[in-house]
Amino acid sequence: xxxxxxxxxxxxxxxxxxxxxxxxxxxxxxxxxxxxxxxxxxxxxxxxxxxxxxxxxxxxxxxxxxxxxxxxxxxxxxxxxxxxxxxxxxxxxxxxxxxxxxxxxxxxxxxxxxxxxxxxxxxxxxxxxxxxxxxxxxxxxxxxxxxxxxxxxxxxxxxxxxxxxxxxxxxxxxxxxxxxxxxxxxxxxxxxxxxxxxxxxxxxxxxxxxxxxxxxxxxxxxxxxxxxxxxxxxxxxxxxxxxxxxxxxxxxxxxxxxxxxxxxxxxxxxxxxxxxxxxxxxxxxxxxxxxxxxxxxxxxxxxxxxxxxxxxxxxxxxxxxxxxxxxxxxxxxxxxxxxxxxxxxxxxxxxxxxxxxxxxxxxxxxxxxxxxxxxxxxxxxxxxxxxxxxxxxxxxxxxxxxxxxxxxxxxxxxxxxxxxxxxxxxxxxxxxxxxxxxxxxxxxxxxxxxxxxxxxxxxxxxxxxxxxxxxxxxxxxxxxxxxxxxxxxxx
RNA sequence: GGUCGGUUAGCCGAGUGGUUAGGCAACGGUCUGCAAAACCGUCUACGGCGGUUCGAAUCCGCCACCGACCUCCA
Numbered sequence: 001x002x003x004x005x006x007x008x009x010x011x012x013x014x015x016x017x018x019x020x021x022x023x024x025x026x027x028x029x030x031x032x033x034x035x036x037x038x039x040x041x042x043x044x045x046x047x048x049x050x051x052x053x054x055x056x057x058x059x060x061x062x063x064x065x066x067x068x069x070x071x072x073x074x075x076x077x078x079x080x081x082x083x084x085x086x087x088x089x090x091x092x093x094x095x096x097x098x099x100x101x102x103x104x105x106x107x108x109x110x111x112x113x114x115x116x117x118x119x120x121x122x123x124x125x126x127x128x129x130x131x132x133x134x135x136x137x138x139x140x141x142x143x144x145x146x147x148x149x150x151x152x153x154x155x156x157x158x159x160x161x162x163x164x165x166x167x168x169x170x171x172x173x174x175x176x177x178x179x180x181x182x183x184x185x186x187x188x189x190x191x192x193x194x195x196x197x198x199x200x201x202x203x204x205x206x207x208x209x210x211x212x213x214x215x216x217x218x219x220x221x222x223x224x225x226x227x228x229x230x231x232x233x234x235x236x237x238x239x240x241x242x243x244x245x246x247x248x249x250x251x252x253x254x255x256x257x258x259x260x261x262x263x264x265x266x267x268x269x270x271x272x273x274x275x276x277x278x279x280x281x282x283x284x285x286x287x288x289x290x291x292x293x294x295x296x297x298x299x300x301x302x303x304x305x306x307x308x309x310x311x312x313x314x315x316x317x318x319x320x321x322x323x324x325x326x327x328x329x330x331x332x333x334x335x336x337x338x339x340x341x342x343x344x345x346x347x348x349x350x351x352x353x354x355x356x357x358x359x360x361x362x363x364x365x366x367x368x369x370x371x372x373x374x375x376x377x378x379x380x381x382x383x384x385x386x387x388x389x390x391x392x393x394x395x396x397x398x399x400x401x402x403x404x405x406x407x408x409x410x411x412x413x414x415x416x417x418x419x420x421x422x423x424x425x426x427x428x429x430x431x432x433x434x435x436x437x438x439x440x441x442x443x444x445x446x447x448x449x450x451x452x453x454x455x456x457x458x459x460x461x462x463x464x465x466x467x468x469x470x471x472x473x474x475x476x477x478x479x480x481x482x483x484x485x486x487x488x489x490x491x
Numbered sequence: 492g493g494u495c496g497g498u499u500a501g502c503c504g505a506g507u508g509g510u511u512a513g514g515c516a517a518c519g520g521u522c523u524g525c526a527a528a529a530c531c532g533u534c535u536a537c538g539g540c541g542g543u544u545c546g547a548a549u550c551c552g553c554c555a556c557c558g559a560c561c562u563c564c565a
Contacts, residue, residue, distance in 0.1 A: 172560090242565070243564080249560095275564095284563095331502050331515080332502070332504085339513085381505045386513085388512095389512090389513080468527085477528075482522085
């Protein structure tokens, strides 16, 4: 099989993936700040790196996948009087900050489960790793790259840049950063506008605070990822992922902190997913143009023509390459919905078609193409295109226009199970197990449709059409087949 | 302003220096009492202008437009 190749943002090249420790992979992905409902934008990194996680597992690696929950230390802006996002939300909703954290963590996890995103191996919270973050800050001070002022500790970017390459991930030059940064606040304690806080002293009104050697306060945002990633994955680990918007300053800061703490780069492969746009513009909380996942799944947003199932969203996202921008539109979503349906229908057909003596299909060729596509930096659009070629194969066997022998049929079944179900995750295991109500509904609809079959036998088209049309109005789509009928709930 | 990326048929979205990506829609057909659904088939595009080349949508240059980052953001 071909090598697994991934694009490394650090080198701006596609590189063959080789883990640090053979057979094992450590990966860390920046998770959400839990101060609001997850929106469509959040689903992209989650799904992208879920795909990577699933594929690495499929390849036989033992993967430790860390995705954090940011529940503290994320300032609303970088001014010194910056307020914590969680604390602000808590104030607005008159809740204990940890109630906010718990509420949105729960809803994030639920949304992820709906999208068939597997839970990571470890999901650490920033508030649960204050001790580790303090230790990291101490290391930065000890190595001379951080300094304390009035109980707060800042990373000394200028000093760091004089020894190491600051900006190598984002392609920034320190002099450009200076000329492009707005003027320093007169009363700022920072030595330079480029410095970032690794520990902040809390003002009296701050609720979220912890003791530290410098002050009662809270850690800076960038620090949590350094502390938690290296705690669970070691001082050097394989893959770090996240949204493109985190590249600077967040990930750049992580590299600097890692260098300051350990003297070497913490990450071997940096991976960044592109953003989801809406009307060509980034979908973001600060822009207020986002659609939450709950809204998407229920159709309750003015921009939505209908509800879209979580797996449709997943398919929509994976039909584009993760490094390309993806624009939201009802048209595109509905196209995805239809396409997915066609793919899944073919997958279930696989259990029904019969094998023959000989095969007219090139199944192993198809398999090779599928692996070549995903091995090429997770090229899911090409992978899905190949899977659709296979759909045509499956349908022609079903139509009797092609044949497949039993070995090829088994291969085909394994291929589709591996890719469609296990790797791409297009079939949720959490499909309803059939509640009592659903059982009753099924029986009632079947009863009506059997009556319709009788009416059709008697050429009583009026009754037959009345049953069909009434069911359609109720949201039940009736499909006639040679053998009788099938139906499904269209909601 | 700086840095980076993009501009592909009605829509979404891959990709390679020369051979049809794929999906959706549309159109034609099969099926059907009629439909719907399903299936099959058709639909040859790459921002503009130059250049390199036997040949460029694919490489180079210029221009236009769009976006991201440069402040929190997935």
